Amino acid sequence: MEHENPAATRPATAEWPAALPAVQVRVARPTDRLDEVVHFYRDGLGLPELFRFEEHAGYSGVMLGLPGAAYHLEFTSHVDGSPCPAPTADNLLVLYFAGPADRDAVAERLAALGHGPVEPENPYWATRGAVTVEDPDGWRVVLAPEPVFS
Known part of the structure; x- marks a missing residue:
């Protein structure tokens, strides 16, 4: 189900909010x-x-x-191993690109390393033209062809 993103109508800012003056x-x-x-x-x-x-x-x-x-x-x-449980198919790192050519270049580089596209858990990403890949631990990275808002 697709819905409007209210944040898309607000301008993005490069400044941290005064209540959270983090620098990294x-x-x-x-x-x-x-x-x-x-x-x-x-x-x-x-x-x-x-x-x-x-x-x-x-x-x-x-x-x-x-x-x-x-x-x-x-x-x-x-040294004793990871206590971390396996991720779900909807644990995502989403990277937004300036266009499909940039998305495709990264997707092709990952595919050459053996990390081809996988079906996204949320169909929203496929409808937006995004490519989803899994890292070696099963965590997913979404390569979106354009920003959601700017």
Whole structure:
């Protein structure tokens, strides 16, 4: 069921709200396949590697930029394994592109690494022309051909 997005009528802002004066955002998650996951996000999606650490209190990890250091993803592994449950088909990282050509270039690079498109859980993405792929842990990335709002 498609519905209007009320946020689409509001202008986006590059400024953080005064009530949340954060200067960096990190989304972090554990994995038992650190090398494979980094290969997917760094070499497949094209995110630059910002920092890497090993054996810090049993943890190793890699931070990848979205873009640069202000927004980044962190993937960690622990010597005892990950306590993280498997994701659902609707746990998503959505990346919006300026057009279908950019979306296609990234989708083709991922497919060449063995990560072809999968059927989205939510049919909304297919109706918008988005391509959904899974990383080595089963977490999904949506490659949308255009921004929802700007």
